[in-house]
Structure formats: structure tokens, C-alpha cells
Amino acid sequence: MRAAIRMEILKTKGRKIWLVVAVMMGVQMLWAGWAISNKDANDLVQGWLFFLYQFPMLNCIIMPVIAAVVASRLCEVEHKGQTFKLLETIVPANRIFDAKFIWGSIYMFGAALGQVAIMIGMGLMLHFGGPVPWGALGGYLFFTLAVSLTIYAFQQVVSMLFANQMVPMTLGLVGGFIGLFSMFFPQGFQKFILWSYYGVLMQVGMNWDQNTRAIDFYWTVIDWSGFVLLFVFFGLIYGIGRILFVRREV
Amino acid sequence: MSNVIETEGLSKEYGNVYRVKDVDLLVPEGAIYGFLGPNGAGKSTTLKMVLGLAKPTAGEISVFGKRVNSKNRLENLKNVGSLIESPSYYGHLTGAENLQIFQTLRGVPKQNIDEVLKIVRLDNQKNKKVSQYSLGMKQRLGLASALLGYPKLLILDEPTNGLDPAGIQEMRELIQSLPKKFGMTVVVSSHLLSEIDQLATRVGIIREGELVYQDSLMKLHQYSQQHLAVRTMNNEVTKSFLSQNGVDWEVQDDYLIIPQMKDSMMAEISKVLGQNNIGLVRIEERKKSLEDIFLELTGTAVSL
Numbered sequence: 001m002r003a004a005i006r007m008e009i010l011k012t013k014g015r016k017i018w019l020v021v022a023v024m025m026g027v028q029m030l031w032a033g034w035a036i037s038n039k040d041a042n043d044l045v046q047g048w049l050f051f052l053y054q055f056p057m058l059n060c061i062i063m064p065v066i067a068a069v070v071a072s073r074l075c076e077v078e079h080k081g082q083t084f085k086l087l088e089t090i091v092p093a094n095r096i097f098d099a100k101f102i103w104g105s106i107y108m109f110g111a112a113l114g115q116v117a118i119m120i121g122m123g124l125m126l127h128f129g130g131p132v133p134w135g136a137l138g139g140y141l142f143f144t145l146a147v148s149l150t151i152y153a154f155q156q157v158v159s160m161l162f163a164n165q166m167v168p169m170t171l172g173l174v175g176g177f178i179g180l181f182s183m184f185f186p187q188g189f190q191k192f193i194l195w196s197y198y199g200v201l202m203q204v205g206m207n208w209d210q211n212t213r214a215i216d217f218y219w220t221v222i223d224w225s226g227f228v229l230l231f232v233f234f235g236l237i238y239g240i241g242r243i244l245f246v247r248r249e250v
Numbered sequence: 251m252s253n254v255i256e257t258e259g260l261s262k263e264y265g266n267v268y269r270v271k272d273v274d275l276l277v278p279e280g281a282i283y284g285f286l287g288p289n290g291a292g293k294s295t296t297l298k299m300v301l302g303l304a305k306p307t308a309g310e311i312s313v314f315g316k317r318v319n320s321k322n323r324l325e326n327l328k329n330v331g332s333l334i335e336s337p338s339y340y341g342h343l344t345g346a347e348n349l350q351i352f353q354t355l356r357g358v359p360k361q362n363i364d365e366v367l368k369i370v371r372l373d374n375q376k377n378k379k380v381s382q383y384s385l386g387m388k389q390r391l392g393l394a395s396a397l398l399g400y401p402k403l404l405i406l407d408e409p410t411n412g413l414d415p416a417g418i419q420e421m422r423e424l425i426q427s428l429p430k431k432f433g434m435t436v437v438v439s440s441h442l443l444s445e446i447d448q449l450a451t452r453v454g455i456i457r458e459g460e461l462v463y464q465d466s467l468m469k470l471h472q473y474s475q476q477h478l479a480v481r482t483m484n485n486e487v488t489k490s491f492l493s494q495n496g497v498d499w500e501v502q503d504d505y506l507i508i509p510q511m512k513d514s515m516m517a518e519i520s521k522v523l524g525q526n527n528i529g530l531v532r533i534e535e536r537k538k539s540l541e542d543i544f545l546e547l548t549g550t551a552v553s554l
Contacts (some may be wrong), residue, residue: 007351014342077340081380086338086395089301089327090355249304 004091004099011077012103020069021107024062025114031058032122047128049204049217051119052140056198060179063111063148064155064195068172070107071155072165074100079163085250093246101156101238108148116141136203139222143201146227150234151175151194157241161248191229200226252315254279254403254435255300260309262295262459269295271459273309277403277437277452280429284450284467285439288548292459293439294335297407301332313403328356331401333409337392341381345372345391348380349398358399366394370424386417393424404428404436410445422449443544457548474538478516479505483529491522505532 035054036047043050078084087096116137123132154175158168179195190196205220255277262270270292277283287293298304300311302323311318313326339348349363367373370390375383380391389409396404406425410418426449428434440446446453446467453470455463463470481504482488488506492499497519499506520530 003354003357007354010347010351011340011343013347077342081339081341082336083338083340085298085303085334086332086352087355088303089330089332090324090352092324250298 001095001099004095005102008074008099008103012074015073015077017070017073017107018110020073021066021111021114024066025111025118028055028058028062028115029118029122032118036122036126044126045129046217047123047126048119048130048133048136049219051123052133052136053202053204053206053217055115055119055140056144056202057180057183059115059144059147059198060183060195061176063108063144063198064151064172064176064179066111067108067148067152067155068169070104071152071159072168074104075156075159076165078160079165088250094242097156097160097242097245100160101153104152104156105149108152109145112141112144112148115144136219139203143203143222143227144198146230146234147194147197147201150197150230150237153234153238153241154194157237157244160241160245187223187226191226194233197226197230201230252279253277253312254314255283255437256312256315257296257300258310258312260296260299260311261307262292262299262304263307268307268459270299270306270456273456273459273461274464275300275454275461276464277435279435280433281435281452282425282429282450283435283437284446284453285437285456286443286446286453286544287439287441287456289441291441291456291548293441293456294407295459296456297332297334297405297437297439301327301330301334301405303334328399329402330405331396331399331403332405332407333389333392333396334405334407336411337388338395339380339388339391342379344377344379345383345387345394346376348391349376349394352395353398356399362398362400366397369397370394371420385412386414386420389413389417389421390424393421397428400432400434402434404434406436407439408441409438410440410442418445425449443540447540455544455547462547470540470543473543474540476510476535476537478508478510479532479534479536480508480530481505481532482523483531487526487528488523491526492519495519505534507536510535 032051119137120132155168155172158171159165162168175195178193179198182190182193182196183199187200190200200223203220203222205218207216207218253276255275257273257275260270260273260275261268273296275296285293295304299306300313302318314329316322316326318326340351345367346363349366353360353363364373367376370393372387372390372394375387380388383391393409396406409425410421413421422445425436425438428436438449450467453463453465453467454461479502485506489499492506492508497508499508516533523530
């Protein structure tokens with residue numbers, strides 16, 4: 001397996017996948033900067049909560065795009081060069097699938113870690129109220145990664161099964177938008193949509209007083225049932241996708 | 251001589267159509283086995299099944315005397331190199347990097363990369379991106395990938411497809427040198443009769459999924475031996491006369507086709523026919539070309 005992962009790294013040489021992740025992080029940083037720029041000192045007291053509320057919402061569109069692009073870039077080289085028919089005479093197909101997933105996960109981890117770094121950097125720079133909420137940021141990293149890896153698994157399955165990468169790219173974008181708009185629907189409904197789990201697993205809630213037009217953020221109880229359901233989603237997508245990849249004929 | 255590949259009743263059904271049906275392939279050790287057939291006859295499907303890239307609907311496959319199943323497939327393929335349909339490569343990487351990937355995954359020594367690059371004469375182009383290679387160079391790189399582990403069996407599916415005449419000649423010379431240099435058994439598929447004729451020592455001809463001929467190339471050439479075509483004023487009586495005298499015949503249009511024979515024997519036949527008032531109007535020497543045999547076996551116009 002180690003050799004297979006090392007070769008995945010070699011295959012990405014010159015593919016500029018980290019650049020895609022960096023650009024998306026740049027977009028997220030610009031958005032965060034813009035969102036926080038019109039906040040006064042009172043608002044900044046709740047700065048950490050604000051970020052931990054806003055970032056997952058933005059992730060509904062940002063992370064699926066990253067997952068779709070990364071998976072597509074990693075799998076496209078195999079389709080273009082028709083390499084599966086050679087690789088599968090050397091290593092088991094399931095190992096190819098696993099190695100690609102592990103290497104793709106590194107990019108997703110990098111993106112999630114980058115977001116946490118942006119939050120900490122901006123929080124310290126703008127002197128958000130209170131100490132750095134390491135526990136909540138750790139939770140954010142964990143849940144963001146859990147949702148992102150599930151979405152990435154979905155993207156990888158589609159990217160590996162379809163030679164035409166427009167299919168997974170379109171699905172990724174459509175999924176992201178569905179996830180974003182699902183925020184307007186009840187949480188029971190959100191749980192059926194993979195891309196809306198960034199919202200389901202948020203640690204922060206928001207109250208908006210219509211009369212005073214004041215926004216107040218508060219810590220919520222983590223929806224562990226949602227997390228379990230996400231885990232089931234992951235198992236099904238990864239398991240079924242892997243079987244489909246292994247069984248298909250080259 | 252033992253067989254490196256043996257299949258028994260190998261079949262593949264897509265939908266309700268058999269692409270490959272009851273194929274009993276026998277590839278002897280050390281041979282260059284030419285797998286010949288028109289496009290779409292089932293050559294690639296058969297070879298893919300041998301490599302485990304397609305699952306047979308029915309039948310058994312043995313490679314190196316071991317029956318192949320999903321569990322031992324890769325273990326068996328350790329001594330098999332393959333190039334199926336078109337070369338597999340990563341266009342954004344150099345030739346050497348491409349081979350490094352397959353060398354690492356195969357777990358063979360790194361020095362093999364330089365050696366196989368020399369064999370396929372790509373050692374001067376190894377640091378060039380494969381996307382900049384010509385089709386011939388890509389084919390040679392594909393062959394280099396297949397050779398990396400110095401396999402005992404090399405399966406090459408249409409390795410000269412798309413190459414110009416010089417490239418075809420070069421590839422042919424390369425393939426021909428392999429059994430002598432490395433003791434490999436080579437299976438080469440092609441729809442080109444002339445190519446197989448120049449390369450192979452043993453031939454399998456497949457038509458619409460069925461193996462219609464399998465033997466040495468020499469034997470196939472024997473089919474093209476000269477024979478005589480005779481036409482008489484009464485072929486029916488001539489037939490019985492020939493049969494009585496133990497001469498094999500077959501009817502072809504208005505002619506009776508009989509084996510080549512001594513002049514004295516032919517003179518005797520014409521004399522007896524004359525005595526029986528059967529006019530002998532034509533005696534022609536005919537020879538079946540290899541193309542005619544291929545056409546007979548495959549029912550398809552030969553590609554040249």
C-alpha cells in the first residue's frame with residue numbers, strides 16, 4: 001500500500017492540485033475578511049462564534065468544489081492514459097482505489113487545516129473576544145474533515161467510474177448548491193442530503209432578533225445522530241463505490 | 251512442450267451475444283503465438299479474460315499450468331507483461347517516471363528501467379514528457395512497461411496499430427528478438443495476416459468469437475499447397491471414377507479439385523476418361539494463397 005500511495009504522489013507531479021486548494025482557501029480568506037470588516041468591537045466579542053457559524057455554511061459550496069476538482073485531477077490521468085488496464089494486472093483494484101482515496105484525503109485535510117489556520121490567524125489579528133477556542137476549532141476540523149471525506153469518497157467513485165470528468169464535476173457543483181440551499185430546510189430534511197452535513201454538524205447556532213435586528217451566536221449541542229448517519233453514508237459510498245470499481249471490466 | 255496458456259471453453263457474453271465462445275487456446279512455451287482475426291472477432295476480449303480484466307461468462311483459464319481465479323490472479327500475472335489495445339501512460343510525466351511507477355508497483359529492481367528503455371531504444375528520450383512522444387514511441391514505452399519485470403509471458407494486443415511502416419518493422423523486429431534473447435513466450439494479436447505470417451510460429455484464428463484454426467504457421471502454409479482443378483464434359487461420372495481409384499476430390503464451381511499428382515498418374519486419368527468418352531476440357535494448377543485460407547476460415551476480407 002505504501003508503494004501505491006508513493007506512486008499516487010508521483011502521478012500528481014506538475015498537476016498543481018495544491019494550487020487549486022490554495023486558491024479556494026484564498027477565496028475563503030477573502031470572504032472571511034469581507035464578512036468581518038463591517039463588524040464593530042462589540043460584534044468581535046463573538047468573533048470566534050461568528051467564524052464557526054459562517055465557515056461551515058461557506059463550506060457547503062467550497063469543499064464540494066475542492067473535492068470534485070481534487071478527485072477529478074487524480075483520476076483523470078488514469079482515464080486519459082488508459083492506465084487502469086495495466087495497473088490492474090500489477091496491483092489489486094481495491095488497492096488502487098484505497099491509495100487514491102488516502103492521497104486525496106490529504107488534500108481535503110490540508111483544506112480543512114487551512115481554514116482553521118485562517119480562523120486562528122484572523123481571530124488573533126483582530127483580537128476576537130476570549131481565548132482561542134481550541135476545543136471548538138478541533139471539533140470544527142474533525143467534523144469538516146468527516147463531511148469532506150464523505151463527499152470526496154463520492155466524488156472519487158464517480159471520477160473513477162466515468163471517463164468523462166464533466167460528470168463528476170457537474171455532480172460536485174450541483175451537490176454543493178443543493179447543500180447550500182438545504183440550509184433553508186428543516187434539519188430532518190438536511191440529513192438526507194450529503195452536502196448539507198456541514199450545517200448539520202455545526203457547533204454554533206444563531207438567533208436573529210427581528211425587532212432589534214441584532215444577531216446573537218450561541219454554542220449548540222453536537223448532533224451525534226447526524227454524525228452517525230454521516231458515518232453510515234461514508235461506509236455505503238466507500239463500500240459500494242469500491243465494489244463497483246473492482247467489479248467493472250476495463 | 252508445456253503450454254503457458256490453456257483455456258477451456260472460454261466464453262464471454264455481453265447482453266445475449268457471445269463475443270467469445272468456447273475458445274480453447276493453447277499457447278506453447280517459447281512460441282510466438284499469433285492471434286489473428288478481423289476487427290471485433292473477440293481477440294481483445296479473450297486476452298483481457300486471460301489477464302483477468304474481463305470476467306469470463308464460462309470456461310477455465312490456466313496460466314503456467316495454474317488455474318486462474320480471482321484469488322491467485324495477480325500472483326499468476328507476476329510473470330506476465332501486457333500491452334492491451336493501446337499503451338498505458340501518464341502523459342504529464344517523462345518516460346522514465348512512467349516506468350518508475352510500474353517498476354515500483356511491480357517491485358522489480360530500479361535498474362530494469364534503464365535496461366528496458368535500451369531494449370526499446372527510448373533511452374535517449376527518457377526525460378521527455380510522454381505527451382510529446384510520437385505514437386510509435388508511446389507504443390515502445392508500452393512495450394517497455396510490459397518488459398519491466400522480464401516476464402516469461404508477454405501478451406501484446408495489436409502492438410503495431412497506428413504505426414507507420416517503419417514503426418511496424420521496428421516493433422516486429424523487437425518482438426521477434428524477445429523469445430531468443432529472454433526466453434519469453436509471446437502472444438501477439440493482430441488483424442493483419444501479413445504481420446502474423448512474418449512473426450508467429452503458431453497461429454490461432456478467431457472468427458465471431460470462435461476459434462476456427464489453431465496450429466503451427468507451417469501447417470497453415472501447407473493448406474496453401476498446390477492442387478489441380480479439372481473440368482470434364484461429365485463431372486458426375488468423373489467423380490465416381492476418381493473415387494474408385496482412391497483420388498480425393500471436391501467440387502468448386504464447375505471444377506473438380508484434386509491433389510497434386512505425378513504427370514504419369516494424370517496422364518493415366520486423362521487416358522481412361524478419354525476411353526470412356528468423357529472429354530477432359532481443362533486441367534489447371536492452382537494454389538491457395540494464405541489470404542484465401544484466411545478468408546475461408548474467417549469469412550472476412552483479409553486486411554493487408
